[in-house]
Amino acid sequence: MSVNENILLMILGMSVVTYIPRALPVAILNRLNLSKQVEGVLKAIPYAALGALIFPGILSVNSQKLIVGVVGGTVAVILAYLKLNITFVICGAVAAVIMLQVYIL
């Protein structure tokens, strides 16, 4: 169970910038109202962030065979579109990719 000093410092930094957005409203609530424009951007940021995290990163699930990421993503979209619980979406995509990699490719 070893811990690298640099990684630990990075985790510390990450924990600070993770806690700040969560705790800031406790400190400043009722003292500051965000402008409408800033609020609009913050509202869109999760969608933008998730979009950027999905693509093109999903293609790197198997960097030799891009189809693996495409199939996994398509299965996830279909299952999520059927309004299945997120757990089944995850399990379905994982199962599809395992079957594809182990039995077909």
Next chain:
Amino acid sequence: MEAKKYKNQMFLRGLKKGIPVLIGFIPISLAFSVIAVQTGLTKAECIIMSIMLLAGASQLTAVNMLAVGAGSVEIIIATLIINIRHLIMSTYVMNRLEKVPKWMKWILAFGVTDETFGIISMEEDEYCNQYFFGGLALITYGSWIGGTVLGTIIIDIIPTSICSSMSIALYAMFIGLLTPSIHKNHKVLKVVLVSMFINYILGMWIKSSWAIVAATLLGGIIGARILEEKEAQP
């Protein structure tokens, strides 16, 4: 005695409402451990990360960025950008927990995640207290750490092909998180596609870790306009 019963009931309800999060968090945190260890983090580092962060998207992004050789500063900036959305969520949650003592809010703030925010936002005012939110946050935190520890244990048991296949889990999670929003508001899909496009184009020129940061900011700015647009035709 009555007061104690009330507190217990609220706490138990919070725990119960958090069960779907538990079911969702176990495989995600498990996948996080497996991917993180494959990337080169030690098991102890994985567990410390889960204890100190409780932030799925950030932790998985950090691991992904480490895998492509990103530095600590880039990762911390990306973490901040990804978590800026919690500012809005926590503002909302703290507003609804307004009667909670301030010192307790500092602790409860740590438990604000997409999931706990989503659940408490659907609850009636009577449940917006420290006991309910405490129960909800506790089961979320517990399952996150538990899944991480479990992942570090079973990584030696499960075959490598299955481990590598599990890296699809995080993308499936992101898709699963986005889809309900797209169902509710089709303009969200536009925002997602714009950001994907920006990320893809920028990724050809700059490091993918920075492309994600830039696409998130630019996508957020353009996305704000898209979300504010009036529907063209019914």
